[in-house]
Amino acid sequence: MTVGSEILSKFGRKADDPLIIQKCEDLIRIFNFSVEELFINWESYVLTGASDVNLQLSPENLEKLKDYLQNKLVQAAAQKNNTTPMMKNKIVRSVARGNINGSSPLMGLNTPSTPVSSQKKRKLVTPSSSSTTPSKHPLSSSSPIKKSVQVSGKIIESLNEHIPSLGGLKSDTDQTPNVSTSNITLTANFDPKKYQFRTMRQKLLDTADVLDEQIDSMAKTLQKHHKIPESEFGNPCIASQFSVYCCGRIVPDSPSAPVEIRLNPDSLFLETSRLGGIGQRISIDVQFLSEYSFFPGQIVGFKGKNPSGERFIVEQVLDIPYLGAPASNKTELLEYKTNLDGSSMKTTVLSGPYTPSTKIDYSLLESFVEKLNTEIKPHSVIMFGPFLDITHPSIKDGSIESVPEIQGKKITTLDGFFRAVITPILKKIDSRIQVILIPSTRDSISSHAAYPQNSFERKSLQLPKNFKCFPNPSSFQLNECLIGVSNLDSFKDIKDVNRGKIGEKNRFDRIADHILQQRRYYPSFPGALKTRTGSDGTVEHISGADLDMPYMGLSELYDVLPDVLIIPSEMRYFVRVVKNVVVINPGYFLTGNNAGTYVTLSVKPPNPEGDDDDLTCINDDDQLYIHNIWKRARVDIISV
Template sequence: MNTKNEIVVHFGPAADKPEIVSALEHLTKLHALTIDDLYVKWEQFSNQKNFKNANLDPVNLDNFKQYLQLQIEKRAAKAPTTFNHTNVARKPKPVRSVNGSPTLFGLNVSKTPTLKRRKMNDELESDGKSKSSPLHFSTTPLSANSTPGPDLNSMAAIPSQDDIQSGKILDSLNSNNLEIATGIDVTDGTKLKISPYYDPEKYHFRTMRQSLIDVADVLDEQIEILSNIVQNHYQLQASDFGDPTIQAQSELYTVGRIVPDSSSSEDHLNEESLALETSRMGGVGRRIRLDLSNVNEVSFFCGQIVALKGKNANDEYFTVSEVLSLPYPDSPTSTLEELQETSNSMNGKPSKIVITSGPYIPDNSFSMINLDNFVERINTEIKPHVLVMFGPFIDYTNSMIAKGTIPIFPNLKIQPKTLDEIFIKVMAPILKNIDSQIQVIMIPSTRDTLSKHAAYPQDSFDRKALHLPKNFKCFANPSTFQLNEVFFGCSNVDIFKDMKEVTRGGNIFLRNRFDRISEHLLQQRRFYPVFPGGVRKKLLPSSTNSERTYQHISGADLEVAYMGLTEFVDGFAPDIIVIPSELPQFARVVQNVVMINPGRFIKPLGAKGTYAQITISSPDLESGLLTEIKGESSVYLHNVWKRARVDLITI
C-alpha cells in the first residue's frame, strides 16, 4: 500500500486530494511520523481545538502544522539547557550472541556454562556502575505558605468559540432500530437491579509494596493461562509446543509475551525491534528476537500475549511462519426464568443508563456551572435509571491544583482547607441534588485526589467519607457489575491512548484503530493488556550536567502483582465495555460486544464535552433478538449489541 492510499484509509475520502495528500505526506517526513501516528495527532488536535468537524481543508491544515510546531517548542522549552554530549550521543549497541554469550534482557542466553563472559555494554565501568546519567523522578509539592487563589467569579472558564447546544446528539449506534427510552418513572416502581460481579475485598491491598517474585509470578501466569486456551482451542498436543530460544530445524508452537529487544528501543518499536519473552515452563523466561519477514499481517504491542508458529534455525532469531489468532471469550447467558423476572421487574419497558467521564471542571477554573446544569437536566429531562460517573472528580493534574492557586468560593463561609473538602463542600452538594430514585455508580481514577489508592487496579471510594447519600454506590476500578441481566465491564485507564501498535498489512491498515484495540482487549481477556503501562512525564531543568530529572504527571500506575483483578471475571466478555479515553468519543460493536468511550465531560478550556446514553430494550423471547443455546438446560445469549441503542450527546 503506497503512502497516498494509507492517507486516504486513515483520514477518509476527504483526504483524496493532491494538495491534502502532499501536505500530510510532507508532515510525516518533517516530523518523522507514521501515517497512523499522524492520524492520532490529528484526532488530538481536533479534540483539543473543540471543533465540531475538523474538515481537511487548507485552513485547518495550517492550524494543524502550527499545533505540531507548538508541541515541539513546548518539549524543547522543558529540556535542560546543557547536556552531557558524551552521554547523549552514545547509544547502547545491541550485542550479538557469540558462542552463546548472554545479551541484554536474557536474549540468546547461553544454554551451557562458559568460562569467558563478554562485557555486554562498553559504557559499564570497571566497578560495575553505568556511566550513563541516572534518572530521578520527583513530584512538586504544594507550598505550605502559598497565597490564596483568586476569587471563583474571576476565574470563569473561557467560553468556547464553538458553542455547542446542550443535548445535541453527535453520534448514535443502532438508532434505526430503537427509540430513546423515556427513563425512570417514579409512579410505576420500576428500578434496575445493580449487582457487583467482583470481590471488593481483593482490592483492599496496600500499594507500593510489590516484590519481584510476585510480579514475576503474575506475568508468568498470564502466559500459561493463554497457552492452555490456545492448546485447547486448536486441539494441539503438549509435544507440539517447544522452547523458541533453543536452536532447532523443525517448526514448533510457542506462546509468549511481546517485548522490546533492548531498552533503547522501548519508546520506538518497529518490526525489527520486537522479541518474544517465554514463560518459565516454555523457555525458562528467556527472550528471543523475532523475524517477521514471512508474515503478511501483524498487529503487536508491548505486553501482548501471542501464539506463534515458527523455528529458531540460527540461534539469533525465531522466524515466525504463522501468527495464531487467540480465541475470543464466551458471551454471558441467562436462563428463561431470569430473563422473565427482569422483564417483569421493568414492566416490559426499556432501561436507560447515562455514562459520564471526568474531569468535571475545566483546567483553568473551578466553575461547577456545567455540572450543576447537567444535574438539573438529569432530574428533569434525561431521567435515567442509572447514572455511571467515572473519575477524576478532583483531578490532581489540573493546572490550578498543581500550582496551588485554589480560588476562594464566595458562597462558603468557611473555605475548604484540603482537596477532599473541595469535593465535600463544593461538588458533593451538587451531586446530592440528583433525584434519590436515580441510582448513581462512581468509579475512581488514578488521577483522583479523593482516592487513597492511586494504583491500578484501584479500590473504590468511601461513600460515607465523601458525605454522599445511599443512592450512590462506589465501585472499584476496574469492575464488572450487572444492571438487571446486562453485564457491564468498566475500566478507567486509557488503553486506547496507551497502546502503541506495530502493524503491517493492508487489511490491518483498513481496520479502524479503535476496533483493533478493542479486539486485542477481548483476545487478551484483560481490561489493560499493555505492559509496561503508559506514563506521562515532563523533563525538568537539570541542576547538573550528569542528572536528568523527570516529573511524573500521571499514567497507568500498574500494581502488577494484582493485575489478576483486571482480567475478565469468569473468563467471559461483558455485554458492554466502557473505557473512557482522551481520544474522541465513540460507540462501536466489536465481536458482539458494545465498546463505548463517552468522552470528556468538560474540555480543558471549559468547552462542553459529551456523555453516553444507553437504551436497552427489555428481554423478550418473541422479539427474536435473543439466541437460544440448547443443552441440558437451555440458556439464552443476551445479544445486547442488538437490543441496545447508544447516543453520544453534548452535556
C-alpha cells in the same frame, strides 16, 4: 532405527514403558538432544544432581531431570551476562489461574485483606478570600466554559438509530418525590476486599511471577483450543531445524527502551516464561506473515523455527480463542421486563474531568445534574473520574481562589473540598437514579493511586445510598446487561505495529479486539507514562498507567466477555461493535475549557417469549438466552 528403539538400546529394559519413552522424546525435542546426549545428561544428573546412584528411571524423575537441565541453562546464561539471576537455584513453577474465588494470590485475586491506610490529608494553600457557603457554588471562573462547536444536546454519533430512544424514569404522580425506589437490578461481579491492598509495595519476584503466569496460562489455552500436544510446544530460544509451537510476550529489542518508543517489525522480540524458555528473549522474524498486529505486552502464540539460534522465524500466528457470551435464564429475563413495565432501560455515561483546565468551576456539572433529573431521566448513571484532578494546575499549585467554609471553619483538605463543593451537586441527582462512581488514578480524593484501583469510600464522601462506589476496573450487571468498565486509557496507550488487512481496520476496532482477545482491560506492558516539559526544558512525570503488577489479575475479564465495554479515552469519542460487544469511549465531559460529550445507552427489554431474534436461545432445557445487547441497544453520543 526409531527414536524409541534407540532409547531402549541406550537405557535398557528399564525404559520399556510408553510413558518413559514419551518423556524422553519430549526432552530430546525441548533441548535438541540426541539419544546419546540425553543418556549422558541422565547419568550426570544421577551422579551429581540427584545424589542418588540408585535413582530409578521414571516419568517423575525425568521431569526432575528437565528442571535440572533448565537450571543449568539459567546459570550458564547468568555467567555469560555477568549477572546473578534472581532465581539461581530454583525454578519456580507458575500456578495455573483459577476462578475468581479460588485463584492464585500472585494474580491478585486472593489478595490479603489488608486495611486501607488512613487517607493522607492534603493541605490547600489558598489566598485569602471572602467566606462562602457550600449551598452556593463558590467557584465561578473568570474564564467561562466554552460550549463545544456542536449544539448542546445534539446527537453526534449513534449505534442502532432505528431503535427508539425512549425509556427512563417515569413521572409517576403516585410516587413520592425523591424516594429511592429503583426498578432496575444492580449486581456487582467482583469482591471489593481484593482491591484493598497496599500500593508502593511491589516485589520484583511477585511481578515476575505474574508476568510468567500470563504467558503460561495463555499457553495452556492455546494448547487446548488448537489441540496441540504438549510435546510439540518448545523453547523458541533453542536452535532447531524443526518447527515448534511457542508462547510468549511481545517486547522491544532493548529492555531499557523508552516506554513511549514505537515498535517496528525489525525491533520485535519474544519474551518467554521461566517454564517455557527460562525467561529468555529472542528476536522474531515476521517477514513471512501476510498480516499481523503486535504491541508491547501482548501475549502471542507462534509456530516457527530457530535454525541459527539467534532469530525465531515466525511461520504462523496462533488465534487466541475469545471468551463466551453472558447468558440469563428465561425467568430472570421476564422479571427484568416486568420491573421496567416493558420499557427500555436507560443509562447515562460521562467521564471527567468535570472542571475546566484553567480554573476550578463545577457550574457545568451542576447544570447537567438538573438536565439529568428533568430531561434525560435515566435509570442509572455511570460517572468516571477524575472528579478532583491532582494534576490540575490549581490543585497542584494550591491556587484555588475561593474556598468554602463549613460552620465558620475554612476547608483545609481536598477531601473536605469534595464534601463541601462536589457532594452537594451530586446529591441533587434524583434518588431513584442508581449512580455508579468509578475512580481515576488522578483523583486527589483517592488514597489508592495505582491500577487496579480501590473504590471511593461513599460514607467518607457523605454520598447517599443510591450512590455505588466501584473499583477500577470492574464489571457489574444492570438487569441482564453485563458491563465492564476501566478508567485507564488503553486506546491511547496501545501502539501496535501492523501489516496487511488487519492494519486496514479501524484502529479502535483493532485495539478493542486486542483487549477482548488478551482478556485484560489493559494488556499493554509496560504501562504508559505521561510527562510535561517545563519552560526550562525539564521533563516532569505527571501521570501514567501506574500499574501494580502483582495484582493485575484483577484487571482480567474473568469468565465471559461483557455485553458492553466502556473505556474513556483522550482519543475521539466512538461507539463500535466488536465481536458482539458494544465498545464505548464516551469522551470527556470537558476537554480543556470546552464542553465535551456524554453517552446515553437505551436497552430494549428482553422478550424471551417473542418471535424476534433479539435473544439467542442456547439451551432449550435450561432456557438460557444470550443477551444480544449489541442488537437491542441504542447508543447515542451527545454534546454536553
